[in-house]
Amino acid sequence: MKQTTFTIAQNSPLAEGIYRLHLQGDTTAITAPGQFVNLKLEGFYLRRPISVCDWADGELTLLYKVLGRGTEAMTRLPAGTRLDVLTGLGNGYDMTLSGDRPLLVGGGVGIPPLYGLAKRLRAQGKAVQAVLGFNSASDLFLLEDFRALQIEPVVTTADGSAGLRGLVTDGMAAAGPYSYLYTCGPEAMLRAVWQHCGTSGQFSFEERMGCGFGACMGCSCRTKYGTKRICKDGPVLQKEEILW
Amino acid sequence: MVNTAVTLCGIRLDNPIIPASGTFGYGYEFAQLYDINMLGTFSFKGTTRQPRFGNPTPRIAEYAGGLLNAVGLQNPGADAVIAEELPRLRQVFHKPVMANVSGFSVEEYAETCALLAAQEQVGWLEVNISCPNVHGGGAAFGADPKAAAEVTRAVRAVTDKPLILKLSPTAADIAAVARACQDAGADGVSLINTLPGMRIDLKRRAPLLANGTGGMSGPAMLPLAVRMVYQVYQAVEIPIVGMGGVSRAEDVLELMLAGATAVGVGAANLVEPYACRNIIETLPDVMLRYGIHDLNDIIGGAHHG
Missing domain, CATH: 3.40.50.80 (Nucleotide-binding domain of ferredoxin-NADP reductase (FNR) module)
Incomplete structure (x- = not known):
């Protein structure tokens, strides 16, 4: 995990209620597809966890859906806005x-x-x-x-x-x-x-998170191999360990 | 030069900053981010005798002034904490740690405290009689001075290590509960735990949290914490660990002026992983801005005159 500042290059609608957010900044903490980032938004206490769609050196693309007040506020962020981001969260796909x-x-x-x-x-x-x-x-x-x-x-x-x-x-x-x-x-x-x-x-998997980095136990789930945190031990679980 | 060192129940803290239980796990996640030896100490995840999964999810909700949690004391149980978490912590943290203990009966509190107090790494026991997220335990003991005294006496009987009772803002008279703990042998009190609240999902027309209610924390809690620390300071002689909504060095000074000897930082750790490091690094400058050279000079300082 790394805390860093990203700058919005583009934030535009892609489909009904779906937006593409193109960011520029340090992506070195992202090591696997399926990881996520946690964005600090002005006026909201908790960060917003958003999965990584794609990344390259210095470039990060997120797609988000407007689901509540936080993501609705995200749609109004103009290019040039600087965002406080925790990156490289979660395990990602193997x-x-x-x-x-x-x-x-x-x-x-x-x-x-x-x-x-x-x-x-x-x-x-x-x-x-x-x-x-x-x-x-x-x-x-x-x-x-x-x-x-x-x-x-x-x-x-x-x-x-x-x-x-x-x-x-x-x-x-x-x-x-x-x-x-x-x-x-x-x-x-x-x-x-x-x-x-x-x-x-x-x-x-998806779950409501407090911290996004394994500290608060807000997003725990039961698996065949014990309790796991969706944010830290997940969000990706192996088929064989899932309990429904 | 300023002095940030304080003494909490006979043990020196390099500074008064103590990440609060439930926001810092068993230290390991944060040790990967910064050297946690810079902390005064930290209070580890609330531990019970048996492992607990806690409440169903969702366990987290948000409000304008912070968050609500209904984790419900998820922890691996005292045996696993001793066998796995403490040895792992020893690799990254070289100070006495505060062991936070919860229970569902007086006997369970005493048994878990005895196990953890026997660990060399444990400096203080913080006995949580104020968890709002479990039924038939936790807050039931902290609501009433007699029940709080009963837990205090039972734990006092099994350890000589510093014993701190963690109190609830829901008590009808928190100062009376604090005094009862002091009279039953507590070495300190910590306050406040979270305040029970609820959010309702407009789409589902049902509580957002699966547990229904959850403990409110975050910046909105600071004035409540300051008021209660101020009241408890007038009622007891034992030291107070003040907490509730602390997110910056100024908040630390405010709680110390109200009467706190040390200060817990909770929710801030979850949204700003470096919150405690930032507070510790900025504390000396903020002290000087207010003409403070030694933190010990300001404990309870707002009560003068």
Whole structure:
């Protein structure tokens, strides 16, 4: 973990209620896709944990969904704003277990960390497949970014307005055989994916956090191997350790 | 040059700053961020005889002046603290630590305190009779002077180490509870623990916290803490560890003027991981700004005249 200052280069809407925040600053503490950062916002006591979508030397991209007053305030931050950020939080995805044909399954605002993962798996030459679930056609985002990685995502929407009508588990049935599974999304989705998943895999969870770095025990969960903190021991858990 | 050293129940602190229990784990996460030996000491995570998972999540909510938590005393239990946490802490912290203890019966308090007091690293026992997030224990003992005295006597009987009772702002008369602890053999009191509150989720029309209520902490608590430390200082002779909403050096001076000998820092650690280091580093300059050369000169200083 590192506390550092990032400067907003761009903060713009991407889809219905979804924004892309492009930041410039020190990204050296970020070591794996699936990690998150914790942003200090003027006027709010707790920091806001946001998953890392992508990063490079000096560049950080976050995608966030407007869910409450904090994220709503974030939409009004202009370019040039300096943000106090704790970076490199959480364990992130372990890419060494992917095999040659990993499947990435994301739902809604759980999709951004999977983009950073997909990019790095493609760089290793893996045949990455992706199933991306949305509520409706107006929610779609990141599809072109996945296509730019030569990944044609299987899209599902709950209302059938784009792609397959249904849930990501319906999309999983339409995908080809896979060697391993990586997923992130709402807990109900993760549970359904867990039940459908025919291989081992890694599941990224979300929980309300106090600190984001393992101090307060606010985000604890039970696993087969004891109590874990989503912020520090997670957010990524192995399929085999999850207790529902 | 200024003097920041104070003495808490016979043990010297290089400075009065004590990260409060429940915001600093067993020290290890913060030791990876900065040298925690710069602290006066710290009070480790509230420990019970048996391991506890605590309450269901969500356990954290926010309000304009801080946060609410309903963690519910998650801890690995006294045996694991002794076998695993304290040896790990020894690698990174070379001062006496404050052992925070919670319980659900007088017997449990005494048993857990006896186990932890026997550890060489433990300098003080901080007995939490004020946790708002568990039922049938914690705050039930801190609400009433008689029950507080009963816990104090039971723990006093098992240790000679400095014994500090952590008090609740929900007590009808916190000064009376403090006096009862002093009369039963306490060496000090710490206050305030969090104040029970609630947030309601407008979308779900239900409490935000799975536990319903949670303890409020953060800057909004400072005036309440200052008032209660001020009142308790007038009621007891034993030292007070003041806490509640402290986030900067000025807050430390304010609580000391109210009567605190040492000062706990809680919620601030969670949103500003370097909060205690920042307070300790800025304290000498802030002292000089107010003409203070020795912190010992200002303890209870607001009571003069």
